[in-house]
Structures are given as structure tokens and as C-alpha cells.
Amino acid sequence: MKKSFLIAGAAALATGISSAVAADIKVGSAGGITGPIPDLVAPMMAARDLAAQHINEQGGLLDGHDYVLVKSDSKCDAKGAVDAGQKLVNVEQVVAIVGPNCSGATIGMAESVTIPSGVVILSESATAPSITDLDDKGLVFRNAPSDAYQGAALASMVMESGYNKVAVAYANDDYNKGIAEVFMDAFKAGGGTIAASAEHEPEKASYTSEISTLASSGAEALMVFAYYGSSGTTIVRNSLENGLFDMFFGADGMRNEQIISDIGADNLRGKIMVSAPSSDTESSSYKMFAKEFSDAGQDPSAVYTPGSYDAAFLMALAIEKAGGTDRDGIAAALMEVANAPGEMIMPGEWSKAKAAIQAGRDINYQGASGDIEFDAKGDVAGIYSLSVIDNMGQWVEK
Known part of the structure; x- marks a missing residue:
């Protein structure tokens, strides 16, 4: 060839x-x-x-x-x-x-x-x-x-972190809806429980009502599948301010320094983990x-x-x-x-x-x-890691 x-x-x-x-x-x-x-x-x-x-x-x-x-x-x-x-x-x-x-x-x-x-x-x-x-x-x-890979990898990471019952909030765009669906299927297949899930429109001023409904399910953590700049930051802030959730997981759309600046490292440290494709450093x-x-x-x-x-x-x-x-x-x-x-x-x-x-x-x-090895569909495989916020207020791989 x-x-x-x-x-x-x-x-x-x-x-x-x-x-x-x-x-x-x-x-x-x-x-x-x-x-x-x-x-x-x-x-x-x-x-x-x-x-x-x-x-x-x-x-x-x-x-x-x-x-x-x-x-x-x-x-x-x-x-x-x-x-x-x-x-x-x-x-x-x-x-x-x-x-x-x-x-x-x-x-x-x-x-x-x-x-x-x-x-x-x-x-x-x-x-x-x-x-x-x-x-x-x-x-x-x-x-x-x-995200057929990332959603499944994140499901395993969440369970390995000790969380087996979660609620899922996801924005109604191709990326976030797609990874949320893969995550939920993989999480349930692995023995986890999706206590509740809800799709939302981005760019709203508040999501307190939607999060309150999700919190009433008794979930141990909230999965946030959203871009940090459209709804992700607001969902996390509303949750913390109203005592609805104190543990969050997300994907690469949430991994940005702006969410730390907006909410504060001290308010997020130990409370949020996000997955993203990882490189062999x-x-x-x-x-x-x-x-x-x-x-x-x-x-x-x-x-x-x-x-x-x-x-x-x-x-x-x-x-x-x-x-x-x-x-x-x-x-x-x-x-x-x-x-x-x-x-x-x-x-x-x-x-x-x-x-x-x-x-x-x-x-x-x-x-x-x-x-990088493209398959017949133009896709590649990859590896993933979880990132957390360190003592310096920065994202680091766990």
C-alpha cells in the first residue's frame, strides 16, 4: 500500500x-x-x-x-x-x-x-x-x-475511587450527550447505579432546581458532562453553595484553569476529578x-x-x-x-x-x-488519566 x-x-x-x-x-x-x-x-x-x-x-x-x-x-x-x-x-x-x-x-x-x-x-x-x-x-x-473509550474509562475510574451510586447532569450537545450515554452504560455494566440523570440547556444563569432533583436521588457524587464555560462551572458552584453535592467527576470539557479561578481552589480541592486523554510524558x-x-x-x-x-x-x-x-x-x-x-x-x-x-x-x-495509528474510520486508540487540583491550585494528573 x-x-x-x-x-x-x-x-x-x-x-x-x-x-x-x-x-x-x-x-x-x-x-x-x-x-x-x-x-x-x-x-x-x-x-x-x-x-x-x-x-x-x-x-x-x-x-x-x-x-x-x-x-x-x-x-x-x-x-x-x-x-x-x-x-x-x-x-x-x-x-x-x-x-x-x-x-x-x-x-x-x-x-x-x-x-x-x-x-x-x-x-x-x-x-x-x-x-x-x-x-x-x-x-x-x-x-x-x-468518547466510546473515554466514557468507559471514566466509569472504571469513578468506581475505583469508591463511588458506586452517582447522578448525571449532561448538556444537550453532541460531545456531552455522547460521553454521558457511554459513561452511564459502562457504569451500569460494571455494577454501578445511576441514581438519576438529567439533560440541560447550556448558558442558564442557575441550575439549582435541576441539581436539587438529582441530589434527592441519594447519589454519592455528581457527574458533570458539560463545557466549563457554558454550564459546568455554574453547576458545580450551585451545588456547593446550596450543599447539594460535594463530590464531582467530569471529562475533558471541564479541565481548565478558569473553573478554579471562578470557584476557588480551596473550594474545589479534593472535591472534583476529571478525565482526559493522557500523553506518555x-x-x-x-x-x-x-x-x-x-x-x-x-x-x-x-x-x-x-x-x-x-x-x-x-x-x-x-x-x-x-x-x-x-x-x-x-x-x-x-x-x-x-x-x-x-x-x-x-x-x-x-x-x-x-x-x-x-x-x-x-x-x-x-x-x-x-x-497515532488511524483505523479505517479515521479513529485512534488512547490512554486516559484523572486530574485533580493540587495544593498549588493547579490541575495535575492523579
Whole structure:
């Protein structure tokens, strides 16, 4: 498969790049710059930019084209993502898109814009299980594992923490509804009890009434599946202020410093645990990324930042492997550069990767976020950890 693709790549070089000549090669960088999680998204966008910087410092794409990430605000919702996608595809004429961050945004952009236009997208954090079964024509990838895995992992973590009877509050968007459903099924299958559950609209001023009903079930803890900036913080605050719950669990949409600032570390310490995809911080790939990101004044432990770097780097590798900007070639090449076998390429090793591709050798990118092996649906596996708030008032892995 890999060797035969080199012929297709050569054909793309003869056609796809001809329109670019000496121009920049533009790839969309779609993210929820505004919306419910801007503080989570900002470092993710910075990690993508770092990948582009490394590529351009080492010769750029193909025969010297700059790799330009064109930012567009997908607002973490379907409508915003459709608008962002139309701008990127029809106005900016990007050849591919990294992002969006949120599941509903990714589904909206994919179904309404990128799939009909034949544009590949790669999200580092869109985790809704429903993405797996999109009729995407092989154009939708994600290098974060599906919540089909995270929900089940979180169920095990909650029970291992000593909680066997919980209530569940979840926002009515694709991401939060999806992971809540997986969690509840897995928790019950593992012998736990879902004492009560309730779906809610985001952005309400108070959720005290809904939480009171959940608390009356006798649950030992409250599962909060919500974005911290839309309803998650309010639910936790209302619960604590009214003495309704004093133990909370959530997923990656809740892991942000803003919830600590809003409620106070002393009020949350020992009372909240959240799951998120985790990186092997001892791996050489992670250490290379962490040093560079830290040197740039950023926090490499910020959720999804290693995967954000990987997504931008992988997309560039795919363009290089395809030999041009032909959109079909880029989509096929993503599998080629990510999956084994091949010469190992780590974060920052653009010149090494470029030389290997030009010499006709297979490559296998080993990401900062871990080993990235796409399956036939464009999904990857992953590992998870629980984060708690430490004595310094910061999120740390337990």
C-alpha cells in the first residue's frame, strides 16, 4: 500500500501544486476561539502554530512553500463551524483543515462543508462517538480517541475511587450527550447505579432546581458532562453553595484553569476529578514537544496541546507525502505518514521526514500525544488519566 502510493504522490506533484507555484500552502486552523472553551482552545492553537513554525524553519513544504495555518473561529458549535468552514474552503481556498476542536462543530463543518467539497479535516479533540460512523468518504480524521473509550474509562475510574451510586447532569450537545450515554452504560455494566440523570440547556444563569432533583436521588457524587464555560462551572458552584453535592467527576470539557479561578481552589480541592486523554510524558516525542512549547512560553500539560501539535504536523507530512495540494491525495496520505511501518519521525523532525519522503522511504510519525495509528474510520486508540487540583491550585494528573 505504501509503495504504490508514491506513484499517486508523484502524479499529484505534477498537477495539484501547479496552481500554487511559489505561493504559500494554506491549511485551515479551525477552533473555538470564542464560545464556551476559549481558554482551553488558545494553547491548542498555539501548539498548532509551533508545528508550522518548525516546518517553515526547516525548509517548508515541497519545494520551499511556506506552511500557513489560516485561523477561523468555529465557536464550538455547528453554525459557527459551518460559517468558518465556508470561509476557509471557499474564500481562503485551503487544501485541508486542522480542527475544529468541538464535536458538534466538527460534525457540522464536515457534513455541510468539507465532505461535499472533498476537503480532509483532522481534529485533535472532537471525541463524540457519533463521528466514527459519519458518511465521510474517508475525509474525517481525529487523533484523539473517541468518547466510546473515554466514557468507559471514566466509569472504571469513578468506581475505583469508591463511588458506586452517582447522578448525571449532561448538556444537550453532541460531545456531552455522547460521553454521558457511554459513561452511564459502562457504569451500569460494571455494577454501578445511576441514581438519576438529567439533560440541560447550556448558558442558564442557575441550575439549582435541576441539581436539587438529582441530589434527592441519594447519589454519592455528581457527574458533570458539560463545557466549563457554558454550564459546568455554574453547576458545580450551585451545588456547593446550596450543599447539594460535594463530590464531582467530569471529562475533558471541564479541565481548565478558569473553573478554579471562578470557584476557588480551596473550594474545589479534593472535591472534583476529571478525565482526559493522557500523553506518555516519559516518551522522547513528548519531551521534545514539551521543551519547545515551554520555551515558547506555553504549558505543555494543557489538555490536548500535544495532540494539537501532532495534528498540524501530520497534515503537513500528508501534503509532503502526497507531493502536492491535491485534496484526495492528502486524505490518503494521512494514513501513510501516521501508521506503521516506516522510519520513525518525532515532533520537530521535519527535515528528517522530508528527506525520507523525497528518497521514497516510508515514515511513521510518533506523536507528542502518543502513537497515532488511524483505523479505517479515521479513529485512534488512547490512554486516559484523572486530574485533580493540587495544593498549588493547579490541575495535575492523579
